[in-house]
Amino acid sequence: MAIESKSTFIINNKAEDMVKWLSSFGLSPDGGVNRLLYSSAWGEAQKALEHKMKNDGLAVHFDSVGNLFGRLEGSEAKADTVLTGSHIDTVADGGRYDGVYGIVASLLAVERLKATYGTPKKPIEVVSLCEEEGSRFPMTFWGSRNITGRYTLKDAKNVTDAKGVPLLSAMREAGFDPAYYQSPMRQDIDCFIELHIEQGIVLDRSGRSLGLVSHIVGQRRFTINISGESNHAGTTPMPLRKDAMSIASHLIDYVTTEARNDESDLVATVGKITAQPNTPNVIAGEVEFTLDVRHHEEKHLKQFCDRFHDYIQLTASENQVSISSSQWLNASPVQMDASLMDLSKATAQDNNIPFQPLISGAGHDAQVFGTHCPTALLFVPSQQGISHSPKEFTKAEDLENGVDLLTDLLYKLAY
Amino acid sequence: MAIESKSTFIINNKAEDMVKWLSSFGLSPDGGVNRLLYSSAWGEAQKALEHKMKNDGLAVHFDSVGNLFGRLEGSEAKADTVLTGSHIDTVADGGRYDGVYGIVASLLAVERLKATYGTPKKPIEVVSLCEEEGSRFPMTFWGSRNITGRYTLKDAKNVTDAKGVPLLSAMREAGFDPAYYQSPMRQDIDCFIELHIEQGIVLDRSGRSLGLVSHIVGQRRFTINISGESNHAGTTPMPLRKDAMSIASHLIDYVTTEARNDESDLVATVGKITAQPNTPNVIAGEVEFTLDVRHHEEKHLKQFCDRFHDYIQLTASENQVSISSSQWLNASPVQMDASLMDLSKATAQDNNIPFQPLISGAGHDAQVFGTHCPTALLFVPSQQGISHSPKEFTKAEDLENGVDLLTDLLYKLAY
Numbered sequence: 072m073a074i075e076s077k078s079t080f081i082i083n084n085k086a087e088d089m090v091k092w093l094s095s096f097g098l099s100p101d102g103g104v105n106r107l108l109y110s111s112a113w114g115e116a117q118k119a120l121e122h123k124m125k126n127d128g129l130a131v132h133f134d135s136v137g138n139l140f141g142r143l144e145g146s147e148a149k150a151d152t153v154l155t156g157s158h159i160d161t162v163a164d165g166g167r168y169d170g171v172y173g174i175v176a177s178l179l180a181v182e183r184l185k186a187t188y189g190t191p192k193k194p195i196e197v198v199s200l201c202e203e204e205g206s207r208f209p210m211t212f213w214g215s216r217n218i219t220g221r222y223t224l225k226d227a228k229n230v231t232d233a234k235g236v237p238l239l240s241a242m243r244e245a246g247f248d249p250a251y252y253q254s255p256m257r258q259d260i261d262c263f264i265e266l267h268i269e270q271g272i273v274l275d276r277s278g279r280s281l282g283l284v285s286h287i288v289g290q291r292r293f294t295i296n297i298s299g300e301s302n303h304a305g306t307t308p309m310p311l312r313k314d315a316m317s318i319a320s321h322l323i324d325y326v327t328t329e330a331r332n333d334e335s336d337l338v339a340t341v342g343k344i345t346a347q348p349n350t351p352n353v354i355a356g357e358v359e360f361t362l363d364v365r366h367h368e369e370k371h372l373k374q375f376c377d378r379f380h381d382y383i384q385l386t387a388s389e390n391q392v393s394i395s396s397s398q399w400l401n402a403s404p405v406q407m408d409a410s411l412m413d414l415s416k417a418t419a420q421d422n423n424i425p426f427q428p429l430i431s432g433a434g435h436d437a438q439v440f441g442t443h444c445p446t447a448l449l450f451v452p453s454q455q456g457i458s459h460s461p462k463e464f465t466k467a468e469d470l471e472n473g474v475d476l477l478t479d480l481l482y483k484l485a486y
Numbered sequence: 487m488a489i490e491s492k493s494t495f496i497i498n499n500k501a502e503d504m505v506k507w508l509s510s511f512g513l514s515p516d517g518g519v520n521r522l523l524y525s526s527a528w529g530e531a532q533k534a535l536e537h538k539m540k541n542d543g544l545a546v547h548f549d550s551v552g553n554l555f556g557r558l559e560g561s562e563a564k565a566d567t568v569l570t571g572s573h574i575d576t577v578a579d580g581g582r583y584d585g586v587y588g589i590v591a592s593l594l595a596v597e598r599l600k601a602t603y604g605t606p607k608k609p610i611e612v613v614s615l616c617e618e619e620g621s622r623f624p625m626t627f628w629g630s631r632n633i634t635g636r637y638t639l640k641d642a643k644n645v646t647d648a649k650g651v652p653l654l655s656a657m658r659e660a661g662f663d664p665a666y667y668q669s670p671m672r673q674d675i676d677c678f679i680e681l682h683i684e685q686g687i688v689l690d691r692s693g694r695s696l697g698l699v700s701h702i703v704g705q706r707r708f709t710i711n712i713s714g715e716s717n718h719a720g721t722t723p724m725p726l727r728k729d730a731m732s733i734a735s736h737l738i739d740y741v742t743t744e745a746r747n748d749e750s751d752l753v754a755t756v757g758k759i760t761a762q763p764n765t766p767n768v769i770a771g772e773v774e775f776t777l778d779v780r781h782h783e784e785k786h787l788k789q790f791c792d793r794f795h796d797y798i799q800l801t802a803s804e805n806q807v808s809i810s811s812s813q814w815l816n817a818s819p820v821q822m823d824a825s826l827m828d829l830s831k832a833t834a835q836d837n838n839i840p841f842q843p844l845i846s847g848a849g850h851d852a853q854v855f856g857t858h859c860p861t862a863l864l865f866v867p868s869q870q871g872i873s874h875s876p877k878e879f880t881k882a883e884d885l886e887n888g889v890d891l892l893t894d895l896l897y898k899l900a901y
Contacts, residue, residue, distance in 0.1 A: 269721065270718055270721050271718060271720075271721025271722060271723075272717075272721070272722060272723075272726055273721075273723065276726070288720060290720070292766060292767075302687070302871060303685055303686060303847070303848060303871070303873060303874075304753065304755035304757060304778045304780070304847075305686075305703060305705070305753065305778075305780050305846075305847030305848040305849075306684065306685050306686025306687070306688075306846070306847040306848050306871065306873075307686060307687060307753070307847070307871060308686075308687075308688065308751065308753065308847075309745050309746045309748075309752075309753055309754075310746070311687055311691070311871075314742060314755070316738060316742075316755075316756050316757065316759065317738065317739065317742035317743075317756070319735070320734070320735040320736075320738035320739040320742070320756070321735075321739045321743075323731060323732065323735035324732065324735040324736045324739045327729060327731075327732035327735070328732075328736075330724050331724045331725070333724075336723065337724075338719065338720065338722070338723065338724055339724075340719035340729070340766075340767070340768075340769055341731050341732070341735070341770075342719055342731065342761075342763075342764070342765050342766045342767060342768050342769060342770055343761065343764045343765055343766050344731065344759055344761050344764070345764075346757075346758065346759050348757075349757070349758045349759070349760075350757050350758055351707060351755075351757045351758050351776035351778055352707075352755070352757060352778050353755075353757050354755055354757060355756075355757055361766035363719045363720075363766055363767050365719070365720050431720075431721070432718070432719075432720030432721040432722070432723075433718060433720040433721050434720075456717060456718070456721065456722060456726075458718060458721075459718070
């Protein structure tokens with residue numbers, strides 16, 4: 072795509088066109104977007120945004136890790152900043168909307184506010200966060216965790232990507248030399264507002280334009296290993312078997328049925344399974360599977376996982392096999408700010424935008440900000456719930472509803 | 487191992503030593519035996535056996551596919567042959583006893599009978615069958631199926647091994663030129679007696695020295711494919727999922743539980759499973775697993791498989807997913823000869839050898855002969871049921887009990 076055609080998208084000032092324009096940085100032939108942290112496509116997108124922010128009359132700066140800020144100064148001396156935005160990075164072959172929509176909507180809202188009402192009382196900053204997905208380096212939320220002081224340069228010291236490139240080298244090559252690192256931590260944030268696509272099917276099914284997120288779920292992930300006995304499929308009578316596949320299936324059926332019967336929005340997923348020797352006419356001696364459990368209340372999450380682990384022990388003892396479980400992820404639920412939630416609700420009602428409260432089953436930068444400052448997370452629908460895919464799509468009308476709501480919300484917060 | 491040391495094993499005339507001697511052809515450093523059809527180790531073993539048979543005063547010949555026969559001529563003109571033996575080929579890295587023990591026991595029995603009673607009424611032939619396992623070429627029972635007229639050269643025409651070597655080329659290189667092929671089919675077999683290791687755990691558990699096989703099971707194998715919907719593990723509520731892993735687990739748990747509750751020796755095994763995309767935080771969109779069901783009665787086998795397929799349909803409908811099942815193996819059960827079974831039983835009792843009737847859950851050459859002539863299949867124990875492994879082991883005492891029984895049985899059949 073030539074620079075000319077990119078510019079035409081900007082002129083329209085429609086959310087859909089701006090999303091398309093930004094997707095041109097890292098666009099693959101199949102329509103997927105590849106903008107891994109510190110890659111050249113990533114750098115070009117941030118520079119294009121910097122240019123756009125300057126054109127909009129914002130004061131622009133990058134922090135030491137590559138988060139980009141465009142600031143509309145406020146009239147009140149020493150007022151904390153109303154921060155809004157989302158992340159610029161994508162997963163490999165990701166969609167056009169994930170992250171980018173939140174940056175686009177923030178820019179459009181600030182443009183409109185500035186054009187209509189001029190200088191706000193509190194400063195408003197649009198942020199294009201450098202990294203949320205953790206797709207290149209195992210450093211999910213590298214951007215927001217630097218801003219909130221949860222990560223410093225030290226945390227990235229030994230981190231490399233799949234090709235062995237150190238994060239710090241990639242950072243230097245992208246123009247952010249670790250030698251000049253200054254803490255990106257911000258103590259002047261009044262609140263953070265993130266607008267994002269749902270990446271789930273709830274709004275698409277309900278037909279509502281807007282989701283007001285009350286909580287971001289906590290997550291626990293485990294690997295469960297059943298060590299049975301590999302034996303001949305023909306010559307080993309059923310009562311003499313220690314069939315790891317049969318036992319694993321019983322546990323997976325149990326845990327997913329329990330989750331379906333749980334009436335509190337808990338989800339449990341066994342996404343990965345491997346069997347040894349994985350041969351049709353040999354009883355599996357070993358089966359390993361992962362379990363991903365999510366819920367917005369720590370207590371309920373714990374109870375569910377504890378109950379399953381009791382059942383694992385019972386199953387191991389009944390079948391006289393060894394079953395181990397190792398936990399490799401434990402993220403607590405994060406509650407969004409109740410006042411901001413109320414304000415968002417009132418704003419949606421004012422604008423006649425059909426909305427509903429939601430729990431986010433996916434992680435977002437808002438969960439990092441949520442333990443640092445008052446935070447709101449707002450969703451627009453994802454068609455068929457599809458995300459992290461070239462098929463990711465949100466209707467133009469829903470995109471515009473989101474911008475309208477964000478504009479009013481920022482007005483109420485900053486003017 | 488030098489030829490000298492190989493010879494010392496023969497002199498002892500103990501089954502254990504002869505098994506060790508034969509395992510020296512194709513022995514790997516880890517103690518496994520590799521004697522794939524028409525390989526050089528396979529050829530050396532057959533030639534060593536030929537030499538041994540000649541030394542024993544037997545009339546020796548190879549047929550056109552490489553089955554080796556050593557014949558002790560009988561006194562009755564035109565009497566059919568009492569055939570005894572097993573297969574010389576092994577699986578990759580197989581055990582020392584599988585197949586070979588039956589050849590060794592037959593040779594020792596014939597040596598003893600000849601030394602003690604001289605010429606029999608009916609001729610006795612010891613056969614070293616060229617191929618049973620199907621480990622190099624997908625031609626299980628290539629040896630016995632040529633003898634019984636089930637296979638001819640035509641069936642091997644387009645068959646190649648994993649490296650692309652045609653079966654017919656390998657055959658030629660091993661000294662059996664297809665250009666000179668004459669049908670190995672035998673119409674002069676009075677009966678076939680196969681002595682084999684159990685390759686299962688039943689005799690080892692019961693502590694009995696001998697298993698008298700009444701049936702070789704029928705087998706059905708299927709591949710079952712569940713086509714659900716791959717989705718985000720966090721943002722897809724449980725009621726909106728079409729989780730192929732959860733559904734597959736339910737079916738595997740169901741079918742293996744049904745098999746355990748079946749009180750007629752049926753066995754069912756899901757040995758292989760694959761999931762897509764097989765990622766911890768993504769709901770599996772597709773899961774495929776194999777099912778291996780075995781039983782000695784065709785009717786019962788059919789009923790069990792039909793009932794499971796009814797349940798598959800019910801499950802597909804309840805979960806609104808597509809589940810397909812394709813059958814890729816259908817082998818009927820084979821009953822061993824009842825008179826030979828009675829004779830074997832009486833012979834075991836005469837020799838005070840503790841025995842029990844058994845059903846063979848594994849395939850054997852005896853099932854090919856079983857539809858061609860009266861056939862008996864006799865088992866000695868496998869320690870811990872281990873087979874197709876360097877750890878395969880049978881105690882010397884059990885090996886000798888087997889030889890004693892076979893000697894008496896052949897005496898009753900041929901003298």
